[in-house]
Amino acid sequence: MKIGDKIKEERLRKEWTQEQLAQLLNVSRSTVSSWEVARNYPDLETIVAISDLFGISLDRLLREDKQMAKDTTKKLKRGQLYKYALIALSIIVLLYFGYNAKLRLDEHTYRSNLEEYGWENIQSSSPAQSKDESNAYELAENDITYKSHLLTAEDSIGFPLPEQNISVITTKDDFVVDVSYENEIGVSISPENDQTVSKQFYVTVDRNGNLAESDSSWSEDERQAILNYLSTYQDTHQELIDKTLEKISEITGK
Structure with missing residues (x-):
């Protein structure tokens, strides 16, 4: 059973409307509808909230939905790549500004030395x-x-x-x-x-x-x-x- 079907099943078991579930999860009714018809999936944070709300384990919620598992894995990998790219960019920026500061210090030193040794x-x-x-x-x-x-x-x-x-x-x-x-x-x-x-x-x-x-x-x-x-x-x-x-x-x- 796909995660959308499980969300719908648990919602109906509790006799909630899509609007009521949407309010509990702080999303729109159309978002809940799109989950239940498998147009898209909830994000990881929302999946945890759904698990708590319905009182079912994440394992039970996700076990049979292989596509959901694949998409979740892709999102995690993209998140890791983004994190590594951000770290690399931060290092490059720090090196650039550090190098630039060194050049400015050198320039100041050279001008001082030129003046000290009598250059006009x-x-x-x-x-x-x-x-x-x-x-x-x-x-x-x-x-x-x-x-x-x-x-x-x-x-x-x-x-x-x-x-x-x-x-x-x-x-x-x-x-x-x-x-x-x-x-x-x-x-x-x-x-x-x-x-x-x-x-x-x-x-x-x-x-x-x-x-x-x-x-x-x-x-x-x-x-x-x-x-x-x-x-x-x-x-x-x-x-x-x-x-x-x-x-x-x-x-x-x-």
Whole structure:
């Protein structure tokens, strides 16, 4: 016997109308009617209430209604999946806000360190550029100039590590070294420093100033000219690289 038939049987045995049973269960009469004709089923909380009201066990109420048992099992599984999804979402939200708070703390620390070490915050008089320019800093020491653009916490989302939101470009005369967010070191090769170089190149080097990556578009003569340039000015590049990494360490406190 299906649960709807049992509800109807017990209701009639007590000589209750559908309206009376509906009032006792705090549902509508049409809801009771839909149970009795098997259009749908009561929820778990209501099944317990029906069991208490009629004074029959849940086992007796549900035993023969296999479809009801299947539907109830599905509802329980959906409830468990919902619970797990909610837990996972909560963890993701907590991690996001925790990471964002860490980035904001890093940004505050970097700005404080920049100020402490004498970097000048470059402000723009143009309203359209003021936001970006307020994150630009410059420091001049003897014949070397350092420039940095500080990424905000919002800009930093998606970068592998919070401490990688500092880059510094260092210039001395016509020599330029750039240490980027990913700690990639670049060197600008200028004909103004060496006439054997035919044009301006930007190359990636290691911490010792040696070529780290070649470009397939270079001719063999260009590649050899670049290698000769790096070898000739390796001491200058090495000095600028060391000083740049030292500045980044001061800013990040690492």
